[in-house]
Amino acid sequence: MIIPKGSLKFVYRNSFYFMLLDELLLRAQSRANTDTIIEIVMAKPEVFEELWKLVLLNEDPLSRRAAWAADYCAEINPVFIQEKIEELSAKVPDFKSDGLKRHGLRMLSRSPLPDENLGILADACFNWLQSSSESVAVKMYSMVILQRVSELIPDIRRELYDIIEIQLQEATPGFINIGKKIMKKLRY
Numbered sequence: 001m002i003i004p005k006g007s008l009k010f011v012y013r014n015s016f017y018f019m020l021l022d023e024l025l026l027r028a029q030s031r032a033n034t035d036t037i038i039e040i041v042m043a044k045p046e047v048f049e050e051l052w053k054l055v056l057l058n059e060d061p062l063s064r065r066a067a068w069a070a071d072y073c074a075e076i077n078p079v080f081i082q083e084k085i086e087e088l089s090a091k092v093p094d095f096k097s098d099g100l101k102r103h104g105l106r107m108l109s110r111s112p113l114p115d116e117n118l119g120i121l122a123d124a125c126f127n128w129l130q131s132s133s134e135s136v137a138v139k140m141y142s143m144v145i146l147q148r149v150s151e152l153i154p155d156i157r158r159e160l161y162d163i164i165e166i167q168l169q170e171a172t173p174g175f176i177n178i179g180k181k182i183m184k185k186l187r188y
Helices: 021-025 031-043 047-056 062-076 085-094 098-109 118-130 136-152 154-168 173-186
Strands: 009-011 018-020
Touching: 021 031, 021 047, 021 062, 031 047, 031 062, 047 062, 062 098, 085 098, 085 118, 098 118, 098 136, 118 136, 118 154, 136 154, 136 173, 154 173
Parallel strands: none
Antiparallel strands: 009 018
16 A cells, blocks of 8 residues: 555644554554544544545554544444445445445445445345355344335335245344344335
8 A cells, every 4th residue: 555655744632743544554453543533633634634545445453443444433423434435335335344344334324325326235135145255243233224215115025024024043142133123114
């Protein structure tokens, strides 16, 4: 990965110590490290744009860790991704790592649905929901998004209901819990 020298510099915790954002992200993965990045973004919102660029690189572990921080920043301040919903919806199907998919879908599950890329997003969510190799978290966020899509496109309700029902037979307790709640919403 090549990032222009000096493009991601910022003041770290009001000291004179400068660090590249990608170097901070590549430190040991921990909630404390992620919280530090979140604090920096909240103090200097312009840093979110650089964090977002790292998410979209789709390079593990850097993008996955950037997505973790971006997800929590957007949860605190949804304005951060307000203008990025279409871009995220188009890119999330290409994400390689489970963590990147999970955080991308988590951000989308809390956001307004995209207009232009709704079909791309729904198709990816249906594929992940039916995949035996996807994680439970990716499947659960896919269900949540698809349930919201079904409010706009009622024709997918039956298919979504049937897919969830089939998956419940061998699902984890968390999947079963979310699945049953969504199935209840999908009933006519």
